[in-house]
Amino acid sequence: MPPNTTATTGDTAATGATSVKSGRKKGRKARLIVLVLVLAIIGGVAYGAYWSISTVRASFPQTTGTITLDGLSGPVDVKRDGNGIPQIYASSDEDLFMAQGFVQAQDRFYEMDVRRHMTSGRLSEMFGKGQVENDQFLRTLGWDRIAEQEYEHKLSAATKKYLQAYAKGVNAYLDGKDAKDISLEYAALGFANDYAPGKWTPVDSVSWLKAMAWDLRGNMQDEIDRALMTSRLGPQQIADLYPEYPYGRNKPIVREGRYDTVTKTFQQGGAGSATGTTGTTATTGTTGSSTSAGSSTTGSGVTSQLAGLYKVLDDVPAAVGVNGQGIGSNSWVVGGRYTITGKPLLANDPHLSASLPSVWYQMGLHCRTVSAKCQYDVTGYTFAGMPGVIIGHNANIAWGMTNSGVDVTDLYLEKLSSNGYLYDGKVKPFTSREETIKVAGGSSKKIVVRQTKDGMPLLSDRDDELVKVGRKATVDSAAPDRGDGYGIALKWTALQPGTSMDAVFAIDRAADWTAFRSAAALFDVPSQNLIYADTENHIGYTLPGKIPTRGEGDGSLPVPGWDSKYRWTGYIDQDELPYEYNPKRGYIVTANQAVVDKDKYPYTLTTDWGYGARSQRITDLIESKIKGGGKISTDDMRQMQLDNSSEIARLLVPKLLKINIADKDVREAQSLLEGWDYTQDADSAAAAYFNAVWRNILKLAFGNKMPKELRVKGQCLWMDKSNDTGPVDDDTKVRECGERDADQAQPDGGDRWFEVVRRLMDDENSDWWKAPAAGTRPKADNRDELFGRAMIDARWELTAKLGKDIDTWSWGRLHRLFLKNQTLGTEGPGFLQYVLNRGPWRLSGGEATVNASGWNAAGGYGVVWVPSMRMVVNLKELDKSRWINLTGASGHAFSAHYTDQTDKWAKGELLPWSYSSKAVDGSTSDTLVLKP
Incomplete structure (x- = not known):
């Protein structure tokens, strides 16, 4: 079954399960795996054909008929639509979450099993000695130990009950199954070791929040x-590379609230007012020094x-990101007075590592009758392996998340x-x-x-x-x-043990702003920007989280552990954290920018915000619509998610066009930038050339001046140089990050570097613009000479990659997404990678654009993080909301729902999102009844 070969445009968003190195050497066992899979999957002999049918089909979920589950108190209906997305209907909370565990295990248990081994530092049990070093580090962090303490001592009785019910559902699925009956990956692993999955525990679910917090940990x-x-x-050079956040140009999230130094609370500004305060508080400490x-x-x-x-x-x-580097997310909400519906519209697209399957699992959790016995009627994006809904909506409210970066x-x-x-x-x-x-x-x-x-x-x-x-x-x-x-x-x-798992269920139940803020206050790690909208036409934002205060130091550098002055002094009280409710401007945008102006807030939340390129572009798009007298629709929100405009191109291209280039071939490439509108469509030759110039500017200006210890591995990808089809063999593949000089620290090219270059533009003779000659390439002594050299280098880099004829160039040929199964799809035998992986897709978008298909300039142009999902919630008519996932509902490589959403995702399309029982019934393809 060949990989998907569709060449389409799309947006960033990605998420990842665990990236694992199997550690198995290519030897006798690896050859045996390949031989058996060739026989089985291709069907070279009769037994191979039988093995293929029995193994692959045995692992597929039963989606129709009836299954008896011990432990249910009543029947549960599981209704799946044409994309395999399940909606669960039950009459008690415990039955609802037990069914969630069972259904997620049907589709994704292998992924769940790998995740729990990662979070507990037990990958070596599955994949051998190649994972020992990773396990040592993860055991040192001790995520599972902290999760166990949370479960025993911090979480509410109700949350424990839900976790137990979820685990019971997972184990009901596992009962009586051999590993090879659960997933193709286990069948392959079985030839290398005797591994068999153990029972699921509530702590396995709680530990996943620790892994998520690690990837989103900040600076x-x-x-x-x-x-x-x-x-x-020196200090000034470092300051050049870490400029101040541009508060005057890129607006922070919270603009109308204020901190009251007398009451030591954050107070609402603007037209609305909060209807309540947060629930829990923490010890207040002193402000960190500058x-x-x-x-x-x-x-x-x-x-x-x-x-x-x-x-x-x-x-x-x-777990879900690129080890804390460079990733971000978008979310925004527009109030009813500026929408076509007259009620709020809310959009969210978290940017995470690209993985197969996607980290998100779409699902609806519905009580047939909402009551004290059964409290949930919620739909959205879940994590396979954890009960509840993380991002989505219920009958009254909708919410989204982006990483706060505190x-x-x-x-x-x-x-x-x-x-x-x-x-x-x-x-x-x-x-x-x-x-x-x-x-x-x-x-x-x-x-x-x-x-x-x-x-x-x-x-x-x-x-x-x-x-x-x-x-x-x-x-x-x-x-x-x-x-x-x-x-x-x-x-x-x-x-430290926390209450984030309590927060998930409390948010899923919340019916208004007061309940939402109280629930959000329980979400202590990872600290997230939470946006809010409700059916009563209110919008809001709140920053929850356990955020430290420091004695000496501001968190920007390692500090002496032998001096108690540098220890943390406490945590910011929840009532002091920034929020907004019904701001006068009528909308709220969060895209990892600064939360609040530092001059208006006494605490140091971080010294390392995202620099606001995406957030300000979204703000400008909303403002242009509002000022033009238009009303914003659901499709307008979708189109904003797909905006490909490059801020750094808008700054640099006018300068690049003024540079006198002698070489006619380089002049030919330079001409691509004439009349370019700075949008990075997949078929754009100008976008391809500009991004190559930008990468070479970074390399020449900064790469040879930073310490070699800052070498970034980048996201090196094996790329098929000749075409987009079939497996990549050793004769045609090229290392996408092979150009980087081994003793250079190449910048990653994110929006911090936009700001660095912006502030150096007027200093044409800065030392940063000096670069030595290389072979026949001239040296540079000033800005324009370095820009000219970058244009030369980019021309010949793309000639090597894409050919001499610039008419054949396109951004999508460089900027490609490969979806890889994060275990055997990255380090397994070649044929197994061929079976499990999909791609490539040629994508539009780019680094620090709203359509954030991120690429790391340290490692080439390949896509390394993406919008892992996209959603737009319509608070007027919830059934007219729209959503999409990066891959599909299933983790089974031969399922029709393995990557059935990816083509649409890449094109920027959204699927209908059924919520009401009538809409769900209308979209249902398969119904499974779980009986006690």
């Missing part, structure tokens, strides 16, 4: 980057440790000795525990995890080289004597 990577930069760059003492912790040994940590973090499997992690340099670590002049003992990592095949490895008294794990213990370097570390006079060395510890809000 930890920027902390490391800035610290490493001090080895080569400077960090992290610079005092730099030195050759510390630099080596941080560089080592860089590598460790880069190899950790990603700083909830800090790195501490710890002074180590044989007896512990230094703290305020005294040696404190570590708290230690021993962990045993089991490895497929029967072996195991023991590790010791060390933590400080306030629960910070010592990350540097997970790399032998870091420990050796730490013992030889040298730092400046601000640090104590060298002694036995140094280590790096992590402070992170998610390493």
Whole structure:
């Protein structure tokens, strides 16, 4: 079954399950797997044909008829539409969530199983010794241990009941099944080891929130980057690369609220007023200072440790993002006075790693009669492996999420000795525990995890080289004597038990703004921007989360762990966090920009916001419609999600067109930019050339000036150079990130770099614009010479990639999406990858555009994160809402619903979203009855 070969345009959004390296070497076992699958799937012999039919069909879900499930109190209907999306109808909460567990396991259990092994640091049990290093790091973080504490001590009795019911449903699906009957991947794994999936537990579900929080953790990577930069760059140069957020140009989310210094609460401005306050509060601490003492912790040994940590973090499997780097999301809501319907419209498209299957699972959870016994009538996007709906709507309200980016992690340099670590002049003992990592095949490895008294794990213990370097570390006079060395510890809000699982169910039940804000306050990690709309014509925004206050330091750099002045002093009280309700302007936009103007708020939420390119473009699109006297429709919201306009092209192209180019071939490429409207359509040759010029500007201006420790792995993709069809063999594939010089730290090209270049544009002779000659390529001594050199380099880069004839160039030929099964589809035998993976799709959009099909300039032009889903909720007529997923409902490679939504997603289309019982019945293709 060949991969999908449709070449279409689309938008970003992506999500990912766990990226896993199987660790199996290509040897006898791998060859055996390939041989058996060839026989089975191609049907080369009679037994192979039988194996194919029995294995593949056995794993498909039963979607019609009746199944008896022990533990149900009454019958449950599971109605699936033509895309396999289920709507569940039950008469009690427990039956509803038990059925959710059963149905998600039918479609996605292999994905669920891999995720729980990732979150608990047990990937080696499935995939062998190649995962031991990842498991060591994940065990050090201890997500599953924290999740267990949450389940035992923090979550409400009702939430525990729902989690238990969900686990009961998953286990009802597993009961009596061999692994090969669950999924094709297990059948393949069975030839390499004797792995069999165990029972599902409530803690398995809770742990997933920790993995999500890790990928959305904020600015930890920027902390490391800035610290490493001090080895080569001065304070002003670092400031050039981390400019202030442009508050005057790119508006923050909250514009009409204000912080009251007397009552120490955030108060509503504008036409509306909040109808209630948040439920829970936390201890209020002092405001973080504007400077960090992290610079005092730099030195050759510390630099080596941080560089080592860089590598460790880069190899950790990603849950939903790209390990915290570069990703973002869009959400916005428009009030009824500016919409065609007269009621709010709400849009959301989270930008996450592209994975197969998509991290999202569409589903409706309906009580036949909403009552105290059965409280839910909600639909939207869920995570397979976790009960409830994460993003969506119920009968009264709709909500969306984007990552807030607030700083909830800090790195501490710890002074180590044989007896512990230094703290305020005294040696404190570590708290230690021993962990045993089991490895497929029967072996195991023991590790010791060390933590400080306030629960910070010592990350540097997970790399032998870091420990050796730490013992030889040298730092400046601000640090104590060298002694036995140094280590790096992590402070992170998610390493404490929380209540985010309670928040999921509370939001699903909320019927108004007061209940929504109270529910949101329970969502402590990861901190998210939450937008809101209701059928009574109200809109709102709230920032929940456990957000720390600091004594010394502002979280922008690693700080000395031996000095208590740098410890956290508390958390911002929930009543002090920014929000808006019915703002006068009539709309709210969140796209990872600054939450609130720093001059109007006393706390440092982060020093590293997204820079607002997407949020301001969305704002401008809404304003242009409003000022033109028009009303916004559901389709207008969809079209805004597909906007491909490039802000950096709008800034640079006028300058590029003025540069005198002598080479006629380069002039020919330059002419592509004449009259270009800056939109990055898949068929645009101008977009292809401009993005190549932009990548080369970054490389020439910054790549050879930053420390080599900042080398970014990028998202290197094997690409078929000749066409878009069939598997890629060794003779035709090219490494998409192979051009990067090994000793350069190539910028990723996100909207921070837009702002860096914008602020340097008027300084035509800045040292940043100087670049040495390379072969026949001229050196550059100023801005225009560097731009000219970038145009030359881009011309010949694209000639090598796309051919000399510029009439054949297009952005989509460079900017392609490959969907890969995140385990055997990335590291399994080649034929298995052929069976499990799909693509490519040629996409429109680009980095920091609203249609955010992200690419990393450090690694080429291939798509690495996307809008993982898109939705538009119509609060006037909920059945006229629209939605789409990146892939499909099923995780089974040969299911009709494996990637049945991807073509439409790539074209920017949305599917009908049935909600009412009448609409659901009208769209139902299959009905399954679950009976007690």
